[in-house]
Amino acid sequence: MPTPxxxxxxxxxxxxxxxxxxxxxxLRAVRHMPVEVILVGREDVLREELAAHPGWERLPIKIHxxxxxxxxxxxxxxxxxxxxxxxxxxxxxxxxDGAARGxxxxxxxxxxxxxxxTINGMVKGVDRPALASVFPTIKGKPAVMLDVGANVDxxxxxxxxxxxxxxxxxxxxxxxxNPRVGLLSIGEEExxxxxxxxxxxxxxxxxxxxxxxxxxxxxxxxxxxxxIVCDGFIGNVALKVSEGLVEVVRHLLSDSLKxxxxxxxxxxxxxxxxxxxxxxVDYSExxxxxxxxxxxxxxxxxxxxxxxxxxxxxxxxxxxxxxNLNERLEKGLTQGRAHTA
Amino acid sequence: MPTPxxxxxxxxxxxxxxxxxxxxxxLRAVRHMPVEVILVGREDVLREELAAHPGWERLPIKIHxxxxxxxxxxxxxxxxxxxxxxxxxxxxxxxxDGAARGxxxxxxxxxxxxxxxTINGMVKGVDRPALASVFPTIKGKPAVMLDVGANVDxxxxxxxxxxxxxxxxxxxxxxxxNPRVGLLSIGEEExxxxxxxxxxxxxxxxxxxxxxxxxxxxxxxxxxxxxIVCDGFIGNVALKVSEGLVEVVRHLLSDSLKxxxxxxxxxxxxxxxxxxxxxxVDYSExxxxxxxxxxxxxxxxxxxxxxxxxxxxxxxxxxxxxxNLNERLEKGLTQGRAHTA
Numbered sequence: 001m002p003t004p005x006x007x008x009x010x011x012x013x014x015x016x017x018x019x020x021x022x023x024x025x026x027l028r029a030v031r032h033m034p035v036e037v038i039l040v041g042r043e044d045v046l047r048e049e050l051a052a053h054p055g056w057e058r059l060p061i062k063i064h065x066x067x068x069x070x071x072x073x074x075x076x077x078x079x080x081x082x083x084x085x086x087x088x089x090x091x092x093x094x095x096x097d098g099a100a101r102g103x104x105x106x107x108x109x110x111x112x113x114x115x116x117x118t119i120n121g122m123v124k125g126v127d128r129p130a131l132a133s134v135f136p137t138i139k140g141k142p143a144v145m146l147d148v149g150a151n152v153d154x155x156x157x158x159x160x161x162x163x164x165x166x167x168x169x170x171x172x173x174x175x176x177x178n179p180r181v182g183l184l185s186i187g188e189e190e191x192x193x194x195x196x197x198x199x200x201x202x203x204x205x206x207x208x209x210x211x212x213x214x215x216x217x218x219x220x221x222x223x224x225x226x227x228i229v230c231d232g233f234i235g236n237v238a239l240k241v242s243e244g245l246v247e248v249v250r251h252l253l254s255d256s257l258k259x260x261x262x263x264x265x266x267x268x269x270x271x272x273x274x275x276x277x278x279x280x281v282d283y284s285e286x287x288x289x290x291x292x293x294x295x296x297x298x299x300x301x302x303x304x305x306x307x308x309x310x311x312x313x314x315x316x317x318x319x320x321x322x323x324n325l326n327e328r329l330e331k332g333l334t335q336g337r338a339h340t341a
Numbered sequence: 342m343p344t345p346x347x348x349x350x351x352x353x354x355x356x357x358x359x360x361x362x363x364x365x366x367x368l369r370a371v372r373h374m375p376v377e378v379i380l381v382g383r384e385d386v387l388r389e390e391l392a393a394h395p396g397w398e399r400l401p402i403k404i405h406x407x408x409x410x411x412x413x414x415x416x417x418x419x420x421x422x423x424x425x426x427x428x429x430x431x432x433x434x435x436x437x438d439g440a441a442r443g444x445x446x447x448x449x450x451x452x453x454x455x456x457x458x459t460i461n462g463m464v465k466g467v468d469r470p471a472l473a474s475v476f477p478t479i480k481g482k483p484a485v486m487l488d489v490g491a492n493v494d495x496x497x498x499x500x501x502x503x504x505x506x507x508x509x510x511x512x513x514x515x516x517x518x519n520p521r522v523g524l525l526s527i528g529e530e531e532x533x534x535x536x537x538x539x540x541x542x543x544x545x546x547x548x549x550x551x552x553x554x555x556x557x558x559x560x561x562x563x564x565x566x567x568x569i570v571c572d573g574f575i576g577n578v579a580l581k582v583s584e585g586l587v588e589v590v591r592h593l594l595s596d597s598l599k600x601x602x603x604x605x606x607x608x609x610x611x612x613x614x615x616x617x618x619x620x621x622v623d624y625s626e627x628x629x630x631x632x633x634x635x636x637x638x639x640x641x642x643x644x645x646x647x648x649x650x651x652x653x654x655x656x657x658x659x660x661x662x663x664x665n666l667n668e669r670l671e672k673g674l675t676q677g678r679a680h681t682a
Contacts, residue, residue: 138589149527152535186490186577194493194574217581221589233535234575236527240558241579242586248479248562249590 005036006318009091009100012041013069014107025310036060040091066090076110092119102317106301116298125333126293139223148235156199165292166227172323182215182225287312346377347659350432350441353382355448366651377401381432407431417451433460443658447642457639466674467634480564489576497540506633507568513664523556523566628653
């Protein structure tokens with residue numbers, strides 16, 4: 001008996017390369033995984049894009065029309081208020097109504113978060129959703145950092161909930177046994193931090209998780225922690241510092257490689273080394289950022305996502321949807337225990 | 342007529358590689374710049390270290406005895422209270438008394454900040470000192486970020502003072518014309534930020550500086566801003582994320598290079614490329630972090646500073662001491678104008 005397909009709604013109009021990246025990513029996903037994809041967006045545009053892939057009608061892909069598109073310039077509030085037929089809203093609605101089990105969008109992050117929260121509601125026991133970022137570490141295992149942008153001003157008990165959500169995500173999606181959860185601060189010692197981290201520490205110690213205390217910025221990529229908890233302002237800055245720095249290093253190092261061996265060979269070598277390197281740090285391999293604490297399963301991708309990133313986000317959405325993460329989270333938060341597996 | 346020498350007191354016992362890095366750095370400095378160095382620390386230890394450099398007595402180097410050493414484990418408060426004859430305290434005292442115009446230390450950052458502030462006092466008009474970090478950008482010109490660790494919980498008007506200090510530092514030390522000053526936040530639009538940045542923005546707009554609004558984490562290394570203002574918690578995290586990531590990239594990319602060409606050649610190439618690359622991003626080229634807002638001129642170096650870093654810190658201390666930065670800052674803050682040059 002074939003595995004039943006998990007249905008994921010993809011906001012096909014959201015990203016910088018929409019709808020091509022979304023359509024290509026969906027095709028790759030349905031060809032390689034037990035998923036069905038509903039592409040949500042303007043039907044004429046999507047049909048035209050799909051026409052470049054003869055035979056797509058025989059794949060588990062559907063189109064669901066949505067007449068409007070939220071742009072990167074729209075505010076989250078405005079898009080919610082005035083674009084009732086936007087692709088992201090319709091995709092969330094499909095999930096809410098049970099026609100899809102997950103949503104993937106590379107659209108305006110603020111709008112996706114607000115829309116998903118409004119349409120789907122919060123998991124019981126969670127006060128505020130958190131956007132989690134997943135990234136590679138030296139040890140090979142991905143780390144989860146949250147929040148990276150859903151909440152800019154947070155209270156200590158929100159950090160405590162973020163810790164529970166991140167721990168479950170690492171446990172269920174990356175199959176980490178007893179994930180090590182760290183609090184992002186400015187020194188390993190407990191007394192080093194700001195008002196927020198100092199108030200959060202005793203709360204984190206009370207949780208039924210493997211809390212390892214403060215971690216520093218340099219620990220993000222070392223694999224020292226599986227889950228890193230912080231407020232959304234600092235998480236967002238940390239993430240963007242990383243993105244920017246990788247670009248800069250690439251730029252400078254490529255120059256250096258070219259300088260250190262003769263011109264053309266240096267160029268070719270640097271290209272080949274970077275192709276290899278990029279595979280290892282490419283965010284698109286990690287399948288986007290889950291919006292934790294909201295009902296259903298919403299995966300937010302980088303605006304500049306390519307087809308590979310969309311494909312992986314669909315994979316993660318399917319895994320997330322099948323993990324019963326929300327049920328476990330609710331149980332953990334209402335019973336004071338997160339890992340009841 | 343020879344240029345008169347600028348005297349800098351170097352805490353010779355502070356860093357991880359003390360006193361060797363400090364002594365070697367001092368020797369390099371006095372050989373290449375119009376400076377005199379007072380090495381502060383245990384006289385017997387310093388004489389022994391200097392003995393490896395015959396003829397040092399003919400150079401403008403002196404020893405000033407201090408019997409105690411603040412370790413990395415000492416708290417700032419404890420070191421101030423109980424180590425009255427520590428090398429850092431004696432160095433600050435020499436500056437306070439006019440025997441030196443600047444202090445360089447690679448010791449315990451918290452202790453150096455607290456000691457310098459206590460012994461030397463604050464520049465009139467400044468409420469809190471800020472530790473500034475200087476780092477390379479793609480455009481070649483270094484950028485200044487502050488605060489990176491002196492203050493973990495700050496008020497909006499403190500960010501405003503940090504902006505004035507950073508602007509003057511960029512102007513006077515890096516000779517930047519009309520430095521572009523950005524506020525570190527999570528989006529370029531003014532409404533994107535946390536409570537602190539939103540309250541600080543109108544204050545920053547009132548300053549007589551070239552305030553360019555919000556900058557994001559990814560702008561740190563692009564050279565988009567000459568000065569980046571933030572609270573010390575986020576600045577510290579951003580800095581340490583960068584340090585950690587450079588290490589990780591080095592590690593991963595070295596693997597990739599080795600994989601992309603045959604073993605030994607790949608290894609040699611990656612070594613040579615990194616040697617070249619390191620020169621461009623090496624923090625030791627940028628001469629440490631100035632503690633702004635405190636009277637005199639205190640340059641704090643990384644604990645693992647090598648001789649080159651100490652030499653460059655001595656250079657920066659001499660430039661800072663001759664820049665009249667503090668006088669201008671006081672004038673700017675008390676008159677509401679920073680760039681009265």
